[in-house]
Amino acid sequence: MEAVGTREQDQALASRWAGGRSPWDVSWGKLMMWLFLVSDAMTFAGLLIGLWAARLSSPTWPNRLEIMNIRLVALMTAILICSSTTMALSVYAMRQGSRRHAVQFLIVTILAGALFLGLQANEWTHFILDGARLNSNPWGVPAFSFTFFVITGLHGLHVLAGVIYLWAMAVRIAKGLSSDDSLEIAGLYWGFVDLVWVFIWSSIYLL
C-alpha cells in the first residue's frame, strides 16, 4: 500500500502544477486571463444591474430612439463582431504556423477596434453637445446620462487597452517573440470585449 501511495505522490508532483492533475487542463497564462475576465465580468454585471435598478426605480426613462443614433451603434456592434472574427482567424493562422497571416488579421482587428473607438467618440460628442453631463441632462433623468457615460466609457477603455495589447502582440509576433498560446490569450480578452458589448448594446440602446 505504501508503494502505491508513493507512486501516486510522485505522479502528482510530476504534474504541471506539482499539485495533482490539472482540473482545467489549460496553461497558467490562460487560466489567469480567465480569472481576470471573470472578475471583470462581475464589474460590468454590477454596473449593468445598477443601470437596471436606476431605470426601474425611475418613473420615466428617456426614449433612446429620439436621442441616440441607433443605426450608428448597430454599425459599431457589427464592426466589433467582425473584429472578433478576424481575431479568431489570426489565432487560427498562428496555430497553422503562418505568422504573416496572423499579423495581417491582427492588424485588421486593431483597425476595427480603432474605428469602433472613433465612432464611440463621435457618439459621445453628439451626446455632450445635446447637453448630457455626468450628473445632469436635458431629459430630466440624471441616472440616464450617468449610467451611459460610466458603462460605455469603461467599455471604451477596455477596447483602447485591447487595441494597445493587440498592437504589442502584432509587433512581438512579427519579430517571432510570441507563441500561438500568447495570441490565443489575447484573443480571449478581445472576445470578452465583444461579449460585454452584447449586453451593453441591449441594456443601454435597445431594451
Added chain:
Amino acid sequence: MSDSRPHPQPQALTRAYLVAWIVLLLVTALEASVVLVFSLPTAVRVPLLLLCALIKASLIGAYYMNLKFERLAMASIALIPLILAVLMFFAIVPDAAHLLRLP
C-alpha cells in the same frame, strides 16, 4: 461538452468561425430591426431581445473564446459570473422596481 472533446479539423474550424460571424451579424440586424422598423408590443420585444443577446453571448463564448473546445470545468468558470449576475439582479432590481409603487 465533454472532457474528451476532440479538436476539430482546421477546415471545420474556419467554417465554424465564419458561420458564427454570419449568425452574429444576422442576429444584430434583427435586434436593430426590432427597435427601428417593427413596432412590437413590449411583451414580445423584451423576451425577443433578451433571447438575441443570449444567442450572441453563447456564440461569442463558444467560438471566439474557445469554450466549445475547452473542458467542461473551464466553461463552468465562465458561467460563474453569469450565475452571480442573475442572483444579483433578482436581489436588487425587484427592490428598485418596488420604489415606484411606494406612496
